[in-house]
Amino acid sequence: MQNPSLDIQVRTLPTSPGVYQYYDKEDRLLYIGKAKNLKKRVNSYFTKSHDNNRTRVLVKKIRTIKHIVVESETDALLLENNLIKKHQPRFNVMLKDDKTYPWICIKKERFPRVFPTRNLIKDGSEYFGPYTNFKTVHTLLDLIKGLYQLRTCNYDLSKEKIDNGKYKVCLEYHLGNCKGGCEGLQEEQEYRENIEAIRELVKGNFKDSLQRFRKQMMDHAAKMEFEDAQRIKEKIKVLENYQAKSTIVNPKISNVDVFSIISDESYGYVNFLQLSYGSIIRSHTTEIKKKLGETDKELLELAIVELRQRFGSSSKEIFVPISVDVGEKLKITIPQLGDKKKIVDLSVRNAKYYRQERFKQIKIIDPDRHVKRLMAQMKKDLRLPEEPRHIECFDNSNIQGTNPVAACVVFKNGKPSKKEYRKFNIKTVEGANDFASMEEVVYRRYKRLVEEEEPLPQLVIVDGGKGQLSSGLKALEDLGLRGKITIIGIAKRLEEIYYPGDSIPLYLDKKSESLKIIQHLRNEAHRFGITFHRQKRSKAALETELDDIPGIGQKTIVELLTHFRSVKRIGEASKKELTEVIGNSRATKVYNYYLSKKE
Structure with a gap:
């Protein structure tokens, strides 16, 4: 280490877990990193030879090292992630994502409404998601609408206003889409039971709703209410079909996050799947530009922390294809076979497909970037x-x-x-x-x-x-x-x-x-x-004989071959046949040449 000041700073670093920050001579933040052992990790930057040119440039620019000590490696991961997003240092990898995601909201109110939204309001309402696209949200809401009769109006359905007859049922009631809670035609308890079933549905749990519908169907049948029993049976069929399509693996695999990565010389592609009761309730793939030649392990660790935080995941277990260190509070599983391995393989396929699509887009939008990536890979x-x-x-x-x-x-x-x-x-x-x-x-x-x-x-x-x-x-x-x-x-x-x-x-x-x-x-x-x-x-085949005939040029050879199609037929032709094509003088030369060869 050339700089004595840096040497002292590194020597006095603690061996605790924490976050380190590198600054240049202008006191600009260059890089933020995490470590189990601050002293050991920072020292490695100055004692190892680095293959990556950007890493060598970073090390040359470092003048000041600051650090924050935390209780555990998990705390270091979260702090590093938050500081990177806040300060955006030039040498750090960042998972950029400036778009807002859709949620399903169960509004905090009497007779709660269920609707999609991009805006989260802290009023006690429940929000499920975020979902990676509106298509998933609308599919779920269409299922819910087909199974449960919910209100869509935004009236204040307080008991006092309903008892005073403030509201009248609308067209939705007459169409059979709502049971008329605004006129007191539906009990609040029944509506709340439907809302509880919807909560489980959006979590991927179909078991409770199916059991409830089957019980209702049997009750109607026992009372000879066969039309109602048939209507419930149709709902059961809809729910079972949706469950069959959405269940990917064993329903016992629940509350699990799955992460995988594929990468090339310049970018990493991380896929995130969230599983509940064997169903994928979320799928998201992100592209990460490498800055300092980061390994797959480093990129995957960064993505796991960021994506779990972004999508509010509270799963206690994650499946990954390679070993990662993301804190002691998470159970890390690297499946080798069976249903767990299948879901990791599915995640890898998603990452590969995303990468292929990005390549197609890049070739059209930015062909130079495609060439740079290809050359770097070679x-x-x-x-x-x-x-x-x-x-x-x-x-x-x-x-x-x-x-x-x-x-x-x-x-x-x-x-x-x-x-x-x-x-x-x-x-x-x-x-x-x-x-x-x-x-x-x-x-x-x-x-x-x-x-x-x-x-x-x-x-x-x-x-x-x-x-x-x-x-x-x-x-x-x-x-x-x-x-x-x-x-x-x-x-x-x-x-x-x-x-x-x-x-x-x-x-x-x-x-x-x-x-x-x-x-x-x-x-x-x-x-x-x-x-x-x-x-x-x-x-060479053309030159073998015809070019050896004195007084016969290339033009004559072409005329003969065009007519007779082969050198053999020219040699077998009569003088009269040759004369008809190239005239008497040249025909005589060709005929006499082949005649002398036969003697």
Whole structure:
């Protein structure tokens, strides 16, 4: 540590749990973090070497360290979260979310109304949610409206006003949507029982309502009130259908939060599911931009604290795919199989789908951001010293050992740059020798780029395994470019990626975007090389005989082939047939040529 003042500040930090704050020389807040052990955590910033450039920049800027000691790690988590939201330091990850969410309100009043709202008023009313979209709210309210007759008016239904006959029933009563509490036609106790059942429904508990309806149905049937019994039976069917659709896992899994994360080089995507009686009552996915190369564990911990606070979750247990430290008051479960594992897998799928949708949007709205993310991901996946903005790939073509050629395709920012594609006729190699051919074309390509002072690629890919890679590497060595250009080989069979000097290949995930780009390069090089090879073979086939006839030019050859369709038919044609196509003089030359060959 270069700064003596900082050294003293770190040495005097307590070993208690708490929150630390870094300030620069202008006394601006740079970063807020939490720790089980303040002294140990802060000291690690100044004693470890950091891979992430932003972390190195942060450490250089630190001049003052302040801290707040708390009782437990849980308190540190909550304090850190609140301070980050309040101060928004430039080096901290923040879960930005400035939209308001809908709630279901059960109003504090006699004969309570049930309605959706975005505004929370502290008047003693009950609010359930928040829900991530209004579609969920309206689906629930439609279910409630179909099961229970509730008032929609905003009258003050005090007992005194009802007894004095202040109100008259409205159209909703005549439509059967309300039982007319405003005229005293419904007892308050009955209405309150309905409200209690609704509370359980929005929590995901269908059991009590189903039992209540079944009892009502049996009571009506016992009294021979079959129409009423049928009406209750239809409500039971509606409720059972809704329960079947909303129940995802075992109904015994209740009051649980599920979190999962997937990430790339620049962003993390965290999905949050809230379960009640086996049903998902909330689903929300958020995108987090990385600032200091945060790990999945760090991002997930941050999101768990923030999302539970934002959505007012009081669940005592959470399911996660990886180990996290979010305080001692929560039970952390990492399911390995069964229903619990299924729900974590579902959360992961939600995060993946969200990421895919974001990619589609980004490609349209901000294509440059998509390219930056893609290049950063390739740099990480392929262990490259810099982003591969310029990639070149080589492929040899010598089908049946004839007409050996090679192709070089060029990708800029992950996309083909076809105007820069190059073809090569193999000049120094006899016969089919892939290794020697690869060495020749790589040498010729980069010798020319160096001589013409053209920019060199960050990555070179050769189609083939260790042999082709060694040949390409030798060409770069001869040009003094080893170490200046990264070169790798890709073997076709198992998509193995080979590095110079490393006998163990790298296997990328089959769904990896980095592998998809490499496969696209390899396939494009193969296609371009095969096309060139076919052209050369076709030309060679034409040149075999017709070009050897004295006095016969290319125009005559085209006329003959257009008419006779093949060299063989030209050789078998009579002089008269030839004369009809190209005239007597040229026909005589062609006819005499083939006649001399038959003798």
